[in-house]
Amino acid sequence: MLSGGPDTSALPVIAVVGPTGSGKSDLGVELALALDGEVINADALQFYRGMDIGTAKITVDERKGVAHHLLDTMDITEEASVADFQARCRGVVTDIHSRGKRAIMVGGSGLYVRAALDTLEFPGTDPVIRKRLEEECDAFGLAPLRARLEQVDPVSAARLGDARRVIRALEVHELTGRPFSSFMPQRQYHQPAVQIGLSVDRALLRERLANRVHAMVDAGLLREVERLDAEGLRQGKTASRALGYSQFLKVLDGQSDVQQAAEETIVATRQFARRQLTWFRADPRIQWLDWQDPARLAKAVELAGHS
Incomplete structure (x- = not known):
């Protein structure tokens, strides 16, 4: 059959996943090249x-001329939305593939990766219901x-711990009449995909994360937090809870010093990396590569279906 352009329907999305500090950004650039x-x-x-500093955001130089999408798209006072990301990410994938290029998703936010890749339905929101539930909680x-x-959705009650998620589950039930847990997806890709995970030596990762936090401090993390505080960081529900930023806000408030904030950030980052590994290890579709394997790029290219 004749076609006016490249056949993009069979191109899989490539997702590079794994814990923070495992080298995902570098591999993403290498794969793109x-x-x-x-x-x-x-x-x-x-x-x-x-x-930038506190999230270890890839710099312009480190991108090596590779186009990066969905970086620097939000103000710190805005709340990140998985549903919004799903729609935007899929639109970007369609655009990239329509130009005959490969879409390479890179990140360690497990739910966001899954929302982009899997068949996943998001219930709506109702600010009136949410506000009432938040006031009840307060x-x-x-x-x-x-x-x-526990009465209306025991599955979610057993899974969810913090107030924000409990309130969200109750909001969804009140809004839709369905338990929040009924919206959880099966492991079924929305479109063809290949997930490549970076497997880490945990002792080495612990040391690397500590060194990375100290490097962030040396690079001016406190100054970055101070500048963002003046721009409304504390009003951002998502941004204000970010690793490093919440700890260094305490320094600005006189409740901590830089050394203590750095140590607390290291502990929190290591805990986060463990949660990421648990999340990604639960997905049997991910194909794992050793993060320090000299041949990891060649193996990743092969996994992506391009030899």
Whole structure:
């Protein structure tokens, strides 16, 4: 059959995943150069303009001329939305593939990666319902809300711990009449995809993460937090909770010093890396490569279906 352009229907999305500090950004660039591709950011905190040092955002020089999408798209006062990311990311994938190039998604935000790759339905939101539930939580604590969730959605009640997620689950149930857990996806790709995970030596990763936090401090993390604080960092529900930023806001408030904030950031970052590994290890479709394998690029290119 004759066609007016390249057949892009069979091109898989390539996703490079794994814990923070494992070298995903570098591999994404290397793959893009090898496969004539473009990178799509799937790290929720790298959406934010100005959050550069603390998120280890890839620099312009490190991108080596490769186009990067969905970086620096939001103000720090905005709240990141998985549903919005899903729509925007899929639009970018379509655009990249329509030009005959390869779409390479890079990031460690597991739910965002899954939202882009998998068949996943997002229920709507209702700010009135959410505000009422938040006010109930403020007035009476989380326990009554959790008890209510256990009655209408015991699966979610067993999975969700913090107030924000419990409130979201109750909001969805009240809005749709369905339990929040019913919206959880099967592991079924929305379109062809290849997931490449970077497998790490945990002891080496722990040391690397500590060194990276100290390097961030030396690079001016406190100054970055101070500047963002003046721009409304504390008003951002997503940005203000980011690793490093919440800890260094305490320094600005006189509740901590730089050394203590750095140590707390290291601990929190290591915990986050463990959660990422748990999330990604649960997906049997991910094909793992050793993060320090000298041949990892060649193996990644082969996994991407391009030898």
